[in-house]
Amino acid sequence: MIYxxxxxxxxxxxxxRDAMLRWLDGPDGTGFGNPHSPHKFGRMAAAAVEAARDKVAALFPPGGRVIFTGSATEALNLAIRGSGKGGSVSxxxxxxxxxxxxxxxxxxxHILNVSKEGQCNTAQDVPNDVRLIAVMQVNNEIGTIQPTIDWHRKAKANNxxxxxxxVQAYGKIEVTGADxxxxxxxxxxxxxxxGALWVRDGIALEEQITGGGQEAGLRSGTLSPALIAGFxxxxALAKERMEADAAHVEALCGRARELFADWTLNGSEDARWHGNLNLRKDGLDVNRLMSECRNVMFSAGSACASGSGRPSHVLKAIGLSDKQAKSSIRLGFGRYTTLEQLEVxxxxxxxAAGDQGV
Known part of the structure; x- marks a missing residue:
């Protein structure tokens, strides 16, 4: 199997994995404590949470706080719903x-358009009543990197x-320029x-999950020391290996572009995270391709929308037709991918694509 x-x-x-095991029960059976309990087991678990919080925060800009959540989806909901009512969200x-x-x-x-290269530039208007602008740093389907620093400036200019x-940038490239x-x-x-939401100092949010007031009153629910320790x-490992991981990905990408030279790349050639290649061959039946390549784990788009049957909204947004969008695949690789695996x-x-005559 190749992933x-x-x-x-x-x-x-x-x-x-090793960091998590200590806080499931631990070698001495003391690692299962509730981090919100005042006794010794609870204080030990709480200390593990705070140690992990510091490690997670080290990959964010200074001047903010980390709020642990159950997922990035929850973090995004807290940011969008909790940052105010009324006004437009671009x-x-x-x-x-x-x-x-x-x-x-x-x-x-309010939807901001993107170019055929998959970039959302600031040369477009936002509503007069805009209260929040959201632009992802690295797209999850086509890997394009957005001008987030420019968008942060534009947001400030519009109050x-x-x-x-x-999600796709953290631990891989510098994440900066945001609230x-x-x-x-x-x-x-x-x-x-x-997951986690980093919030710049001075920004107040309204709690969206009530019932206990954990996480500084912003996210109720018992935290998992094991999951947070693993995070x-x-x-910490991503911070330590960032340059080495990036160099490895660049080498893999260069070879992949040679191996898939007769495929068309979706999105920008240069302004992208090179661990994501979204490729297409017009006329390709992707469902058949994936069925015939069962030992290779790759995607036809976002895993979160894989069962919808609809063409990718990302590929449609950059101007692809339904047929082109449905003849595209996404290859993602990284730290543990070997060159041999990629070539096989x-x-x-x-x-398998050749068997389809495309």
């Missing part, structure tokens, strides 16, 4: 559904807050079930 779906989730780092056309659907549910969504979905930043542990070799270990996968995928 090439790093945008959906990443393999758990051994260091993250979001790029290629945002994750966690942003698009939440903004639309509030009835105040609006700026939110970044940095709020949402991330997820399992996209950087941490565990599933834990912290993964974040390319041989399997290209042979």
């Amino acid at each position: 090439l779906d790093y945008q959906a989730t990443t393999p758990l780092a051994p260091e993250a 979001v790029s056309a290629i945002e994750h559904a966690a942003v698009l659907d939440t903004a639309e549910a509030l009835g105040t969504a 609006a807050l700026f939110l970044i979905d940095a 709020m930043i949402a991330v997820s542990a399992h996209k950087l070799h941490g565990p599933k079930g834990v 912290g270990a993964a974040a 996968a390319a041989q399997i995928i290209n042979a």
